[in-house]
Every structure is written in structure tokens, then in C-alpha cells.
Amino acid sequence: MSKLAAKDIHFYYGDFEALKGITMEMTAHTVTAFIGPSGCGKSTFLRLFNRMNDLVDGSRMTGLLSMDGEDIYARNIQVDELRKKVGMVFQRPNPFPKSIFENVAYGLRVNGVKDSGFIASRVEASLRAAALWDEVKDKLRQSAFSLSGGQQQRLCIARALAIEPSVVLMDEPASALDPISTAKIEELIFELKKDYTIVIVTHNMQQAARVSDKTAFFYLGELIEYDDTKKIFLNPRVEATQNYITGRFG
Amino acid sequence: MSPETKTGHVGRSKRRNQAIAFGIFRVLGFVVIAILFVIIGFIVIKGAGAISWEFLTGMPSEGGASGGIFPAIVGTLCLVAGSVLISFPIGVLSGIYINEYAHNNWVVRFIRIMNNNLSSIPSVVFGLFGMSLFVNTLEWGDSIIAGSFTLALLALPLVIRTTEEALKSIDDSFRQGSLALGATKLQTIRRVILPMAYPNIITGLILSIGRVSGETAPILFTVAASFLSHLPGSIFEPVMALPYHLYVISTSGTDIEASRTMAYGTALVLVAIVLVANLVANALRNFFGNKVKMN
Amino acid sequence: MKKAFKRFLERCTEGLLLLSGGTTSLAILLIVLFLFREGASFFKSPNIESGYVLAVHPENPVNHLSPEQIKRIFDSEIVRWDEVGGPAMDIELFRFSDMVQYVPEERLGADFEHVPAVVDSIVMAHPGMIAFYPEQFVAPEQQLKVFPEATIRPEDYFLGHDWQPTAHPAPQFGVIPLVLGTLWVSLFAVIFSLPFGVAVAVYLAEIASERIRKVFKPLIELLAGIPSVVYGFFGLVVIVPLIQKGFNLPVGETGLAGSIVLAIMALPTIITVAEDSMRTIPRSMKEASLALGATHWQTVYRVIIPCSISGITAAIVLGIGRAIGETMAVLMVTGNAAIIPHSLLEPVRTIPATIAAELGEAPKGGTHYEALFLLGCILFVITLVVSITVEIISSKQKSNLT
Numbered sequence: 024m025s026k027l028a029a030k031d032i033h034f035y036y037g038d039f040e041a042l043k044g045i046t047m048e049m050t051a052h053t054v055t056a057f058i059g060p061s062g063c064g065k066s067t068f069l070r071l072f073n074r075m076n077d078l079v080d081g082s083r084m085t086g087l088l089s090m091d092g093e094d095i096y097a098r099n100i101q102v103d104e105l106r107k108k109v110g111m112v113f114q115r116p117n118p119f120p121k122s123i124f125e126n127v128a129y130g131l132r133v134n135g136v137k138d139s140g141f142i143a144s145r146v147e148a149s150l151r152a153a154a155l156w157d158e159v160k161d162k163l164r165q166s167a168f169s170l171s172g173g174q175q176q177r178l179c180i181a182r183a184l185a186i187e188p189s190v191v192l193m194d195e196p197a198s199a200l201d202p203i204s205t206a207k208i209e210e211l212i213f214e215l216k217k218d219y220t221i222v223i224v225t226h227n228m229q230q231a232a233r234v235s236d237k238t239a240f241f242y243l244g245e246l247i248e249y250d251d252t253k254k255i256f257l258n259p260r261v262e263a264t265q266n267y268i269t270g271r272f273g
Numbered sequence: 274m275s276p277e278t279k280t281g282h283v284g285r286s287k288r289r290n291q292a293i294a295f296g297i298f299r300v301l302g303f304v305v306i307a308i309l310f311v312i313i314g315f316i317v318i319k320g321a322g323a324i325s326w327e328f329l330t331g332m333p334s335e336g337g338a339s340g341g342i343f344p345a346i347v348g349t350l351c352l353v354a355g356s357v358l359i360s361f362p363i364g365v366l367s368g369i370y371i372n373e374y375a376h377n378n379w380v381v382r383f384i385r386i387m388n389n390n391l392s393s394i395p396s397v398v399f400g401l402f403g404m405s406l407f408v409n410t411l412e413w414g415d416s417i418i419a420g421s422f423t424l425a426l427l428a429l430p431l432v433i434r435t436t437e438e439a440l441k442s443i444d445d446s447f448r449q450g451s452l453a454l455g456a457t458k459l460q461t462i463r464r465v466i467l468p469m470a471y472p473n474i475i476t477g478l479i480l481s482i483g484r485v486s487g488e489t490a491p492i493l494f495t496v497a498a499s500f501l502s503h504l505p506g507s508i509f510e511p512v513m514a515l516p517y518h519l520y521v522i523s524t525s526g527t528d529i530e531a532s533r534t535m536a537y538g539t540a541l542v543l544v545a546i547v548l549v550a551n552l553v554a555n556a557l558r559n560f561f562g563n564k565v566k567m568n
Numbered sequence: 569m570k571k572a573f574k575r576f577l578e579r580c581t582e583g584l585l586l587l588s589g590g591t592t593s594l595a596i597l598l599i600v601l602f603l604f605r606e607g608a609s610f611f612k613s614p615n616i617e618s619g620y621v622l623a624v625h626p627e628n629p630v631n632h633l634s635p636e637q638i639k640r641i642f643d644s645e646i647v648r649w650d651e652v653g654g655p656a657m658d659i660e661l662f663r664f665s666d667m668v669q670y671v672p673e674e675r676l677g678a679d680f681e682h683v684p685a686v687v688d689s690i691v692m693a694h695p696g697m698i699a700f701y702p703e704q705f706v707a708p709e710q711q712l713k714v715f716p717e718a719t720i721r722p723e724d725y726f727l728g729h730d731w732q733p734t735a736h737p738a739p740q741f742g743v744i745p746l747v748l749g750t751l752w753v754s755l756f757a758v759i760f761s762l763p764f765g766v767a768v769a770v771y772l773a774e775i776a777s778e779r780i781r782k783v784f785k786p787l788i789e790l791l792a793g794i795p796s797v798v799y800g801f802f803g804l805v806v807i808v809p810l811i812q813k814g815f816n817l818p819v820g821e822t823g824l825a826g827s828i829v830l831a832i833m834a835l836p837t838i839i840t841v842a843e844d845s846m847r848t849i850p851r852s853m854k855e856a857s858l859a860l861g862a863t864h865w866q867t868v869y870r871v872i873i874p875c876s877i878s879g880i881t882a883a884i885v886l887g888i889g890r891a892i893g894e895t896m897a898v899l900m901v902t903g904n905a906a907i908i909p910h911s912l913l914e915p916v917r918t919i920p921a922t923i924a925a926e927l928g929e930a931p932k933g934g935t936h937y938e939a940l941f942l943l944g945c946i947l948f949v950i951t952l953v954v955s956i957t958v959e960i961i962s963s964k965q966k967s968n969l970t
Binding site for chain 2: 590592593598772775776786788789790791793798800805806835892894900920923924928947951952954
Binding site: 073075078080103104106107110111113114115117118119120121129130132133134179182183186 | 777857
């Protein structure tokens with residue numbers, strides 16, 4: 024069974040229709056990449072899966088969006104419960120102005136975990152999973168702002184992993200980073216796939232090709248093509264996909 | 274043990290906390306607004322009974338316990354006019370200088386810090402200063418001109434700040450567009466920038482009128498007379514003023530109870546001035562805001 | 569030719585603009601100059617009522633008394649010389665008006681030409697006597713010891729516990745009760761308005777819909793625009809009677825009334841500044857918290873309030889600054905007794921209220937007048953410190969969030 028499924032999703036910002044009937048499914052333990060030019064709706068679509076768009080005034084969605092077969096926009100769904108299962112990493116590193124330790128512990132604390140031994144072990148495990156432990160283990164009490172941009176982003180990944188989500192959404196996680204930090208993040212994504220279902224939005228075609236199993240190409244609010252990454256990059260069915268990948272527009 | 278195991282219960286309690294906390298904040302928000310309505314409502318209801326044509330245009334009698342407040346209204350108008358005449362040109366010119374001429378160097382920072390400091394000085398200190406400089410050193414005595422200068426100093430930071438904000442909100446492309454056509458900087462400011470900025474500048478001016486008309490401490494020792502039964506003949510004479518009049522009749526006098534009605538009426542007139550200034554400023558902002566689409 | 573004239577005109581305008589830009593600096597300079605000039609001459613004033621002298625028996629070793637000691641001696645609170653460093657003797661008071669108790673009036677002479685001699689003989693006859701009489705009756709042939717002219721010392725002013733500017737024979741200019749009264753009232757005003765102010769700021773910045781915000785914000789600005797004398801009047805006719813009845817007090821004009829009125833007046837400042845600082849927190853910070861399963865409320869108290877703590881601090885400091893400088897409202901509702909406050913239910917007197925209430929009665933250029941200007945200097949310095957503190961705090965928040 025598919026992990027995430029979208030059926031005929033329409034999304035509106037006021038009168039503007041940002042998504043025009045998207046239907047697709049994502050399987051567990053895969054990396055799915057969303058590509059497409061700016062404004063094509065890929066980020067909007069991504070943010071539907073943890074209901075981040077609920078915060079936007081005057082927005083509206085129709086269609087069915089489900090995780091593990093459960094409608095995530097159903098009335099009885101509590102948004103904070105959902106967001107615990109669906110982690111998110113943002114475009115720019117956005118650590119809280121707290122210590123490194125407290126950043127990772129934040130998700131546990133707001134979800135009512137009080138056992139400090141358990142918190143400490145989760146923080147270590149998450150930092151290890153985000154390949155940051157060795158770099159920060161001696162300065163867990165220092166401010167998160169003392170880290171470099173790439174480290175901050177991995178800290179944000181660790182922060183998302185700490186509450187053991189089953190899905191991790193990544194919204195252009197490397198767009199603000201230098202090439203070396205980007206490589207580290209990509210390596211990390213490859214590792215995380217074993218335990219998590221990952222959806223990543225990216226501007227960078229090479230990145231999509233390197234890290235993802237499946238790729239979806241969005242254009243003007245529509246899903247143009249969705250297939251195995253290899254196929255999309257080597258032999259796309261649709262001409263628009265071909266044009267975008269080869270850099271003729273976008 | 275994983276966090277998942279406890280979630281059902283915790284989720285419910287954290288949502289309950291949110292409901293309680295936000296409920297409290299909502300109530301506090303409305304309490305503050307309620308306080309405002311209580312104050313204004315109280316003044317309006319109590320004061321409405323005192324307002325009449327005779328009250329607004331009559332001379333006071335019995336030390337303010339009866340009669341009208343006409344000299345106080347005239348006095349406040351004189352002071353507002355005087356202080357605006359002084360502070361407005363200086364304030365607007367100085368706003369133009371800060372935003373258009375001075376570059377972001379220490380001069381601007383210095384002027385801005387001084388401006389902030391000036392606006393944070395308590396009004397009674399302005400009163401002391403006005404007394405020392407205008408009344409005593411320049412020997413103007415208790416007079417409209419001394420009061421106007423003192424109030425002008427108080428209004429100056431406000432006028433400068435509004436002008437600065439008004440100019441800042443105009444996109445640089447307009448300046449560059451004009452300069453690119455060969456206009457000088459002065460021409461650009463006069464023909465392009467100021468016409469676009471003046472609605473906002475006027476709005477600031479009106480708000481500062483509201484502010485100046487209610488100030489009491491600066492005029493205590495520079496102009497205000499507690500009781501006059503004639504209108505001022507020149508700018509070198511003292512006048513009555515609404516806020517000072519309210520202070521006097523509500524705290525001193527032989528028959529405070531008898532002068533209460535007068536006090537309510539005077540307070541209502543003062544509040545009305547501020548209300549009207551705010552309403553006019555808001556209306557102007559909306560009117561011009563729709564007409565001139567900036568940035 | 570025409571072009572040169574145009575350029576000249578531009579230059580002139582620029583000069584004019586620069587001049588206007590300097591007005592505020594000039595104004596502050598003048599304020600400092602005039603305030604401190606009048607204030608500084610206070611310390612050159614005599615420490616007893618001007619035109620009078622104090623004199624004692626020549627064998628009395630005491631040469632100087634502080635204004636407080638003089639006052640307490642003449643109030644019979646100090647009755648022995650050894651309490652002020654003199655010999656073990658009782659103090660006998662001699663005021664000029666007591667003269668007729670010692671000698672019949674005709675002995676003073678038609679033009680009071682015998683007064684110096686009479687005073688001298690009275691004091692010489694009473695070793696423990698201290699005499700207070702007009703300067704004009706000091707004569708070289710007198711044997712009594714006239715105290716050398718002493719000025720008010722800074723410690724008498726800044727550390728004095730008594731403010732009685734019209735007291736005889738030594739006016740008391742101790743600012744401690746005024747300073748404490750000011751801080752007392754302002755502090756409680758901020759304590760009262762802080763929870764409301766921050767709550768309303770959170771409400772407006774985070775909870776209220778855009779539509780409610782658009783209604784509330786102008787209303788709060790309006791609250792800020794109402795003249796302080798109207799707040800004072802409202803406090804006088806509504807809050808003061810309520811306090812009097814509620815606490816069963818002889819008078820309702822108390823520090824509490826002042827604090828409540830000031831709290832209402834400080835609300836708009838606190839709300840606006842705190843709300844602004846909450847709204848400058850990057851959206852991404854809030855989203856990160858929500859994405860981790862935090863509720864909106866958890867996000868508010870774990871992320872938004874800690875992040876805007878310097879903005880909230882700035883709001884508090886600014887609120888205190890406003891409250892300290894507020895004059896009319898406080899003057900009208902606090903009862904204005906210059907005593908060191910022990911509870912909120914007693915009348916207190918603040919620095920600005922003292923200036924406003926007394927300057928009208930203080931003779932121009934006199935000691936009292938100068939003392940009031942010195943109070944103005946104190947206020948000026950306090951607000952300067954406040955405004956610099958605010959500047960530092962808010963620049964800290966800017967650098968914190970980048």
C-alpha cells in the first residue's frame with residue numbers, strides 16, 4: 024500500500040488556483056523529488072502533507088489527501104498529531120535561538136516528554152542520524168547560531184527526526200548551502216531513506232537525479248509527469264519535461 | 274519507550290492548555306478595549322449634558338464654576354496654530370534633510386538619536402525649559418508666543434518622524450526616474466517626491482495637532498492663565514487653554530462639586546478634539562491611500 | 569549665469585535643510601544648558617532661609633549644621649547640643665520673633681538700631697542658645713558667633729529625606745521621598761499594565777484575525793492620544809472614589825490611584841512596542857515549531873515570547889520611562905504628600921508633580937525655584953538613560969534574529 028496518496032487535489036490562494044487537480048501516490052522508504060519552475064505549485068503541494076498551508080489566510084483545498092490510508096484533512100485529525108508523524112525541513116536553516124541540545128529536544132518537550140534520560144538518548148540518536156553528532160557532541164549547550172549554515176540545516180534535520188516521524192518533507196533543503204554542505208545533506212538523505220519516507224522539493228535537477236527514486240514534474244499547478252527518476256531523466260514521456268530537464272525553460 | 278506511547282493523553286492536555294491560554298488572552302484583549310470604551314463613554318455621557326451653545330461660546334464666571342469655556346477654546350486654538358506654524362516647517366525640512374540629503378552616516382544617526390531623545394523628554398521638562406528661556410531669559414512673559422514655542426519643541430520630533438516615514442515609503446525609482454530626466458535633486462523633491470508624500474505628511478500633522486491640544490504641563494508656566502474673562506489681544510498676552518482649564522476646575526476652586534459639570538464638558542471637548550483628529554487622519558490616510566498607489 | 573544662480577539656490581536650500589535637521593540637537597543642547605544652569609546654582613544657595621543667619625555662643629564649638637539638623641533643632645526634635653557634636657548642654661531656641669519675650673519693645677530703638685546689641689546680650693547670657701535672625705542685624709561689635717555662610721551640599725539634596733521647601737528656618741530639599749514616590753508609582757503602574765499589555769500584544773500579533781486587528785490597532789492608538797489631563801480627571805472622579813470606598817480610606821488620592829491611572833496610560837506603549845517585536849520574528853521560526861507538532865500556544869510561549877523578549881523588555885523600560893515623566897494625571901490623583909511611601913494606599917508625590925505644583929509659587933531665581941529645576945535635571949537624566957537603554961535593547965533584538 025502507498026504511504027502517501029493524493030486524489031484530485033485543488034488548492035486556492037483566494038481566487039488563484041495554485042494546484043489544479045493533482046493525483047499521485049508515494050510508497051514508503053523511497054525518496055520522491057518534486058521538480059519544476061518557480062511558482063509551479065511544488066512547494067504548495069509539499070506543504071499540504073503536514074497541513075502547513077492551514078496557516079495561510081484565505082486558502083482552500085479540495086480533494087483527498089491520505090497517509091497510510093487515513094484522510095489527513097478529516098475532521099477528527101488533530102493537526103499537531105499529524106505534524107508529529109510528518110516532519111519538515113525548511114528552505115533556510117531555521118534553528119530556534121536556543122542551545123543545540125534544546126533545539127533537538129524541542130519536539131519531544133512540546134509533545135509532553137519529561138523523562139530527561141530518554142530525551143538525552145533521543146537527542147544523541149537524532150544528531151547521529153543527521154551525521155552531526157561528532158561535530159557538536161562537545162558543545163551541546165552552545166547556541167545553535169554558533170554553527171555554520173550547513174551544520175544548522177543538519178541540526179534542523181536532527182530536530183525533525185527526534186520525534187520519530189514516518190515521513191520527512193524537505194523544502195529545497197540545500198538551496199541556501201554551499202556545495203560541500205549540500206553533498207553532506209544529499210548523502211544524509213540517502214541514508215535516511217531506510218527508515219523514512221522522504222519527499223523533497225528541489226530546484227536543482229542534478230540533485231533530484233542523485234538522491235531520488237521517483238521524480239514528479241510540476242508545471243503551472245499541474246502534475247505533468249511522475250515516474251521513476253531514471254526514466255524521467257533519460258526518457259521522459261512528455262515534451263515539456265524533456266524541455267525543462269534539458270534547461271530550455273525554467 | 275517512544276514518545277508515541279504517551280501521545281493520546283498529552284495531545285489532549287496540550288490542546289486544552291491552548292484553549293485556556295488563548296481564551297484568557299482574548300478576554301484580556303477585550304478588557305483593554307472595554308477600558309477604552311468605559312473612559313470615553315463616561316466622558317461623553319457625563320459631558321454631553323454640559324455641552325450647549327452658551328457653554329462653547331460663553332465667558333466663564335464664578336471662577337469657572339459656571340458660564341462657558343470660550344476663552345479656553347480660543348486659547349487652545351491659538352496655541353495649536355502657533356506651535357504648528359513653528360514646528361511644521363522646521364520638522365518637514367528636517368525630515369527631508371534626513372531622508373533625502375543626509376547619507377546613512379553618523380550625521381543621520383546623530384540627528385535620529387537626538388530626535389528620539391527629544392521625544393522621550395517628559396513634557397514637564399519642556400515646561401521648565403520654556404519658562405527659563407522664553408518667559409524669563411527672552412522676557413516674553415507668560416504669553417501665547419512662549420507657549421507656542423514650548424509646544425512646538427514637543428511636536429517637532431513627531432513631525433520629523435512622520436515626514437521621514439512618508440518620504441521613506443516612496444520608491445527610489447521615482448527619484449531615479451526624475452533625476453534621469455535631468456532634474457536637479459531639489460526639483461525632484463519639489464515636483465515629484467513632496468506631492469506624493471504630502472498626504473502622509475498632512476496625516477502626521479493632524480495627529481500632532483491632537484497631541485499638542487491636550488498637553489498641559491508645558492503650558493503651565495509659559496502661557497496658561499487660570500481665569501480670564503476676555504480674549505487675548507496679542508501674542509504677548511497669556512490665554513486660557515482647555516487642558517489647563519480642566520485641571521484647574523477639577524482640582525481647585527471653592528466649589529468643586531458645582532464646577533464638575535463644567536469639568537465634564539471641558540473633558541468632552543478635549544476628547545472630541547483628539548477623536549476628530551484621529552478620525553480625520555484615518556480618513557485622509559484611506560482617501561489618499563486609495564488614490565495614490567505608492568511603492 | 570542663470571545656471572549658476574540655480575546652483576546657488578540649491579546650495580542655499582541644502583544649507584537650510586541641514587539647519588532644520590540640526591534643530592532637534594540644538595533644542596536638546598539648549599534644554600541641557602538652561603536646565604542645568606538654573607539647577608547648578610542651587611548648590612550656591614544658603615542652607616537656611618536667605619537673608620537670615622544662625623548664631624551661637626562663642627564658646628560653643630559647633631560651626632556648621634546641616635539643613636536637616638537645623639530643622640530638627642527648631643522643631644525641638646534635637647534638644648541637646650551633644651546630638652550634633654557640641655557640648656553636653658540643652659539647646660535653647662531663639663527666633664527673631666521671640667525678641668519681645670526677653671526685652672521690652674522700646675529698648676530696640678526707633679529704627680531698631682539697638683537690635684544687634686540686644687541679640688548679642690541675649691545669646692551671651694544663654695550658653696546653650698541658638699539664634700536665628702535677619703542678616704541686617706549682624707554687627708561687627710557682636711561677641712556671639714555667627715555661623716559662616718554655608719551652602720546646601722549635594723548630599724543634603726540627593727540623600728535628604730525631607731522635602732519641605734517652605735519650612736522655617738531651614739527649607740528642606742531632600743529628594744529621596746520624591747524619587748522613591750516616582751519610582752514606586754511607576755513601578756507598580758508597569759506591574760499592573762505588563763500582564764495586560766503583553767497579553768494583548770500576543771493576542772493581536774498571534775491570535776486575532778486580520779479583521780479584528782484592523783479594528784483594535786486604531787482604537788489602541790486612540791487610547792494613546794487622549795490627553796493626560798483627561799486621564800487624570802477620569803482617575804479623580806472615578807478611580808479615586810472607588811479606592812476610597814473599596815479600601816475604606818480617609819482619602820482616595822493614593823499611590824494606588826496614580827499607579828492605576830499610569831497603568832492605563834502605559835498600556836498603548838507596551839502593547840504597540842511588544843506587538844511590533846513579535847511581528848518581526850521570522851515566519852520560518854514559527855513554522856519550524858508548528859511542524860514539530862507544537863500547538864500554536866506552545867509555539868507562542870516557547871518560541872515567540874522568548875524570541876521577542878528584548879522587544880518586550882524595551883516595552884517595559886519605555887513604559888517605565890513614560891510613567892516616570894507623566895505629570896498631570898499623577899498630580900491630580902496621588903494626593904501629593906512628600907513622604908516616603910510605605911504602602912500603595914498612602915498619598916505619594918512624584919518629581920514631575922512636584923515641579924508642576926510648586927513652580928508657580930516658587931519665587932523666580934530663589935532657592936526653591938532652583939531646586940525645582942534641579943528636579944527637572946534629574947528627570948531629564950532618567951529619561952535619557954531610559955531612551956539609551958531602549959536603543960541598546962532594540963538593536964540587540966535585531967542582531968539576535970539574523
